[in-house]
Amino acid sequence: MKHSCNRCREKRFSLNFPMDRICAFCGTLFSLGESTTAFLNRVSPIIGGKKFLIPFPTLCPDCRQQRRLTYRNERTFYRRTCSRCQRSILALYPADAPCPVFCDTCYWGDGWEPLAFGFPFDPSRPFFAQFAVLQRIVPHLFFSSTNSENSEYCNHVSFMKDCYLVHGSMHSQHCYYSTRAFRCSDCMDCLFINDCELCYESVNCDECYDVRHAYHCQGCHMSRWIRHCQASRDLLFCVNRRQAQYQILNQQKTRDEFERIRNEIASSPEVCARYLEEYQQLLLTVPIPARIVDQAEDCTGNYIRQCRDCHRVFDAQKCQNVLFGFDTELMNDCQDIYSVYGPGELCYELYSANNVNHTLFSHDCWPAEDLLYCDHCFGCSQCFGCLGLHKKSYCILNKQYTKEQYERLMPVIIEHMQNGKEFGEFFPAKHSPFAYNETPAQEYFPMERDKVLQHGWAWREQRDEMPKVEKVIPATSLPDSIADIPDDILHWAIQCDATKRPFRIIRQELEFYRSMHLPVPHLHPDERHRRRMALRNPRHLWKRKCMKCGKGIETTYAPERPEKIYCEECYLKEVY
DSSP states (O other): OOOOOOOOSSOOOOTTSTTEEEOTTTOOEEEOOHHHHHHHHHHSOEETTEEOOOOOOSSOHHHHHHHHHTTOOSSOOEEEEOTTTOOEEEESSOTTOSSOEEOHHHHHSSSOOGGGGOOOOOTTSOHHHHHHHHHHHSOEESSOEESOBSOTTOEEEESOBSOEEEEEEESOBSOEEEEEEESOBSOBSOEEEESOBSOBSOEEEESOEEEEEEEEEESOEEEEEEESOBSOEEEEEEESOBSOEEEETTEEOOHHHHHHHHHHHHHOHHHHHHHHHHHHHHHHHSEEESSOEESOBSOOEEEEESOBSOBSEEEEESOEEEEEEEEEEEEEEEEEEEEEEEEEESOEEEEEEESEESOEEEEEEOSEEEEESOBSOBSEEEEESOBSOBSOEEEETTEEOOHHHHHHHHHHHHHHHHHTTOTTOOOOGGGOSSOGGGSHHHHHSOOOHHHHHHTTOOOOOOOOOOOOOSEEEEGGGSOSSGGGOOGGGGGEEEEOTTTOOEEOOOHHHHHHHHHHTOOOOSSOHHHHHHHHHHHSOOSOOEEEEOTTTOOEEEESSOTTOOSEEEOHHHHHHHHO
16 A cells, blocks of 8 residues: 655655655655654653663554554444343444443443453563453443433543534534534534534534534634635625625625525525535635644644644644644644543554543553553553553553562563564554444545455445334435425435435434424435545645745645645735
């Protein structure tokens, strides 16, 4: 597999310089800047007074990210039974998964002890092979959800209330079929939204109210089909508007004109389609910002807000000195992190964590401090190679030690890993409990089945269970108007127009469509998510020139894209 690796703006070295590397997976040349050397020296663990230097990475940034992504299943669920109480549950793991899977009550209850699965380190075997044994015998939590109410089918969430099929989100209520929704209320089919209410099919929006089909908008109200708009309301099919009202296709209208046309669009799919076609043409004629950066100083990447000295970061907020950070907030002095939320610092090769400090090569741990090679450990510190522990310290492979024993054994294990070229590498993708195509790795680094299997990774064919319903109807048979949809639709299955997969409508969803005067969707929720993801640019930076002033820029728009891409200075002159 070949792909270009992302890199920050540091000095590149010649191939003969020892800080240049060839990626061991994809063969791409990548460089390690001086800041990486200093960072690795700073985060290298000190045990018993001795520092164990973390070696330079052997994979390029993209391949390191891809490897971490293989350890997270967000959206693929299976019907099975809890391995302890035997009640029927929906889980991230299928019935034939090699590990025990507990429901929420059993997992957090007192009926089992993760330390009971521990065993002593075996110097005759590789560390990763021993950790894989823990992965097979220690019970796993059916979903990753904490402090949530009536949100059983939400994953990787916390502090959620009355939500359904929402993923990777926090502090939201009455949201459905959305991903990365933070502090939102009554939103449906959205992606990467913050502090929004009554939003539908919107992507990368902040502080918006009652907007639909919006992309990268901030502080907008009562608008439909808008892009790159701020502090505006009552817009239709508009781009780059600032403090505007009653505009259609970027043209000013009177209030009466606006309301007349808005009613025509709402009542006639044909009229709406005509305006949509003009809207698509408008998007190619107006300037588009090379990247989305707000209140950021000396940063490279995209979707960056209130950050400083961050490079190659995407979807980052309130971070400082972060390199290769993705979906992260309130983190300082970190590198190679994904879906990590602070406050926290000094983390490396970390995936899916909250409130963490100096945690390395770990996954789904919170809060945590001074962890190495841990997975699903909560409230732990000073642990190595552990899985599923709660509020423990000085444990190795789920076996309890004293502080003195821990500090004597740890150097032996690290030296063993150094000799086996394991120390400094994240968990191997082949040991992930999930199939590659169940994880976000397939979204950001899509691969064909044969290629995945060639690498020794798992692949699982997706099969839908036919819902037990009164009847199945094709989506094309649905009435255009929500007023014509009967209550009986709650007992039907709908066949997706694009994928032919069946899906159902839940009561809260139907109420949302009726209150917002929205038609019932014709696409399966997974297909709707896939299309929203396609609206976002890839997490890759290309070097281009501003199409206004000719200045060199970095942008997530590939050179062959047709949009007019402007540098920040030229773009701001156009919109203000």
